[in-house]
Amino acid sequence: MQITFTGTGGAGGVPRYGCECVACIRARLQTQYQRRPCSALIETDQVRLLLDAGLMDIHERFPAGSLDAIILTHFHADHVQGLFHLRWGKGAQLPVLCPPDPDGCADLYKNSGILDFCQLEPFKPFEVGDLTLTPLPLNHSKVTHGYAIETSTGQRFAYLTDTVGLPEATTRFLQSWGAFSMALDCSHRPQARPPANHNDFNLALEIINQVSPSQAWFTHLSHEVDCWRLEEGFRLHDNLAWASDDLIIKI
Secondary structure, eight states: OEEEEEEOBOTTOBSOTTOOSHHHHHHHHOGGGOBOBSEEEEEOSSOEEEEOOOOTTHHHHSOTTSOSEEEOSOOOHHHHTTHHHHTTOOSSOEEEEEOOOSSOSTTTTTTOTTEEEEEOOTTOOEEETTEEEEEEEOOSSSOOEEEEEEETTOOEEEEEOSOSSOOHHHHHHHHTSOSOEEEEEOOBSOOSSOOSSSOBHHHHHHHHHHHOOSEEEEESBOHHHHHHHHHHOOOOOTTEEEOOTTEEEEO
């Protein structure tokens, strides 16, 4: 299983419009430090899945027929905005698997075009090609799923964004799942008070200690996190890493 982090930024991205912090200035000067809307491409020999659809150029980046499905974590605009153009394409229907959010986003349900929305049940596994995915409830301001993804040969990867902490049932699932790697929301630098809607660095570390992944990548990163990293200059433990746009990992 190969994972490409097609985007690793929060809603404002990096660089953020009008911001002159050191992280945003760096990202304007060196494109490798830019962060597009948080998303990932999952590939095996049999299947290609896009996790979240916030990239505005999905219709150009992925030609018709090159994706088997799009899997949504939730319906906030920065995770679905690429669908608004894609839906008016021609040809076969494209499955879009999503949490059971009755509101969706704007008129995507009403005017879905080629998008074939299918709502998923928490903890009910489903298969796409040689992958089995289990939706995992997360703590967010909209109905949100993370996904536990497993190949037919037993490689496991969890994708958990957007969330602040984890629901107890999701924590228990991951603790009993076996060896796995994961990508985890880390939207804020360490906060003096508990964060409201996304993990800060401290809470992300707490989650990692609770579920014990073999390897974890922090994603959904803000310019504030990048500034903090530049200021502190510390190194993560060997099993932890900062995700970056276009980073490719193999599980």
